[in-house]
Amino acid sequence: MAHKRIGILTGGGDVPGLNMVIKSVVYRGAEDKCEVVGIRRGWEGLTHVNLDDPASMARYIMPLTTDNTRTVDRSGGTFLHSSRTNPSKMKSLPDFLKGMTFPTSQSTKGGVTTTITDVTSHVAKNLERLRLDHLIAIGGDDTLSYAAKLGKLGVKVIAVPKTMDNDVRNTEYCIGFSTAITRAMDAIERQRTTVGSHERIGLFRVFGRNAGYTALYTAYVTSIRCAIPEYKFNLDKLIDILMRDKRENPSNYCLFVMSEGAEWEGYRSREYGEADAYGHRKKANVAEDLSDVIKKRTGEETVVSDLTYDLRSGGPDFTDRLVATTFGTIALDAAREGKSGLMTAIVNGSYALVEIPDSKLGGIRRPSGWPDRSPRPSPGH
Numbered sequence: 001m002a003h004k005r006i007g008i009l010t011g012g013g014d015v016p017g018l019n020m021v022i023k024s025v026v027y028r029g030a031e032d033k034c035e036v037v038g039i040r041r042g043w044e045g046l047t048h049v050n051l052d053d054p055a056s057m058a059r060y061i062m063p064l065t066t067d068n069t070r071t072v073d074r075s076g077g078t079f080l081h082s083s084r085t086n087p088s089k090m091k092s093l094p095d096f097l098k099g100m101t102f103p104t105s106q107s108t109k110g111g112v113t114t115t116i117t118d119v120t121s122h123v124a125k126n127l128e129r130l131r132l133d134h135l136i137a138i139g140g141d142d143t144l145s146y147a148a149k150l151g152k153l154g155v156k157v158i159a160v161p162k163t164m165d166n167d168v169r170n171t172e173y174c175i176g177f178s179t180a181i182t183r184a185m186d187a188i189e190r191q192r193t194t195v196g197s198h199e200r201i202g203l204f205r206v207f208g209r210n211a212g213y214t215a216l217y218t219a220y221v222t223s224i225r226c227a228i229p230e231y232k233f234n235l236d237k238l239i240d241i242l243m244r245d246k247r248e249n250p251s252n253y254c255l256f257v258m259s260e261g262a263e264w265e266g267y268r269s270r271e272y273g274e275a276d277a278y279g280h281r282k283k284a285n286v287a288e289d290l291s292d293v294i295k296k297r298t299g300e301e302t303v304v305s306d307l308t309y310d311l312r313s314g315g316p317d318f319t320d321r322l323v324a325t326t327f328g329t330i331a332l333d334a335a336r337e338g339k340s341g342l343m344t345a346i347v348n349g350s351y352a353l354v355e356i357p358d359s360k361l362g363g364i365r366r367p368s369g370w371p372d373r374s375p376r377p378s379p380g381h
Contacts, residue, residue: 005035006335007132008064010078011042011085011143015162015176016316017324018078021138023069024328030066032336037130038062042139043146044085046123048094051130061130076315078138086146090117097122120149127155134335138162140174141357144343148356151341158331159343159356164312167211169357171345175327177213178319180206180311184218187307188255194303199252201242201294201302205287206311208259214311215259222255229261238264239297246300258287260308326351 008025010018026036039045040060049060062068062080072079091114103118127135134156137147140163151157161168164180184206195202206214212228219226225241227233245254260283263269270284291302316324327344334342334353342353 003033004133004336005037005131006134006136007037007039007127007130008136009039009042009045009138010080010082011137011139012082013312014077014082015164015312016076016179016314017175017320018138018162019072019075020316020321020324021160021175021328022064022080023073024325025136025332026064026069027066028329028332034332034336036064037132038064038080041081042083042085042143043087044083046126047085047087047090047119049126050096051126076313086142087120087123088118088146088149090119093117093119120153124153124155134158136160136331136335141168144168144356145358148358151356156340158334158339160327160331161343161345164214165208165211166213170343170354171347173323173346175320175324176312179317180214181217181221182317183311184214184307185221187310188218188222188257191305192255195255196251196253198301201246201300202253202255203287203291203302203304204255204257205260205285205306205308206257207308209261209283212259212262215257218257224255224257226256227258227262229259229263233264235264235293239294243298258290260286262286
């Protein structure tokens with residue numbers, strides 16, 4: 001089997017375990033003398049790199065070896081760095097691309113019209129000039145949706161799912177999820193002492209724009225209640241439940257965890273700031289909004305904690321170390337074997353390779369014969 005030259009990048013938000021995937025790919029590749037090239041700053045690395053400029057090459061392209069990746073698994077985040085760049089929807093171009101001809105479209109918001117440019121042809125050209133036989137893309141729905149697009153254009157690509165929300169379709173598990181739950185559990189258990197000492201209602205916000213897995217599983221392991229985006233709760237009933245929980249607790253306090261996208265009947269979560277490359281705006285803190293309502297209706301004091309970024313910081317726990325290392329090995333082997341358009345996954349509790357999901361399709365596409373094993377929260381929980 002011919003030796004391969006393989007590129008690897010990380011896109012979107014960081015999670016614990018990314019460095020372990022990278023190291024696993026490099027070390028597994030070294031066994032077969034595969035050359036691994038790191039693309040720095042996600043898709044930005046393939047849109048902004050000028051292959052004729054040594055300084056640009058040094059900024060965005062990093063040859064990876066067992067020597068320079070030996071200790072990267074000892075820290076969290078991604079040492080290749082990341083970005084939320086979408087090559088098919090660029091609002092601004094690097095100077096060296098200005099004047100070149102690319103497909104464009106117009107986007108109008110708030111009376112302001114913006115020209116959107118698709119530089120996918122430039123990305124494909126860079127991959128060819130870098131002599132990459134395969135590309136391994138590590139990311140969530142947004143990063144992988146573009147990987148799927150490249151795959152359909154003939155680029156040989158293997159995907160690795162990561163997100164603390166655990167909401168990438170076609171897989172039961174994404175790197176970062178277990179660590180997020182572990183961190184949330186630890187933070188909530190620590191704050192019990194403060195919330196309990198002051199006899200208040202503790203409200204915790206975690207990530208989860210459209211999927212409530214992080215809040216739901218955190219609630220399971222801490223034995224508290226939660227709100228998730230999939231279910232709009234009745235505000236009056238929730239407040240009654242929280243007040244009852246508080247009264248019935250000998251320490252006279254209660255705790256509640258919310259996904260960032262959770263909403264109650266008649267309430268719509270607020271967004272602010274400019275949309276990112278994939279159309280997402282930042283969510284206002286729904287726990288703060290709920291806190292204001294609780295104070296006005298009951299007079300009870302609350303403690304609001306935003307756990308979001310803390311859950312993705314630092315190193316991975318045991319589960320994410322194990323899955324990240326295994327996903328990296330599977331991805332490298334798939335690339336060596338010439339496979340493409342596939343994503344590492346866990347299906348029915350076993351490691352597998354599945355089709356890279358296209359986020360535009362919505363919902364959850366499951367492989368044939370894959371039962372729906374998602375947990376079913378009760379309305380009261």
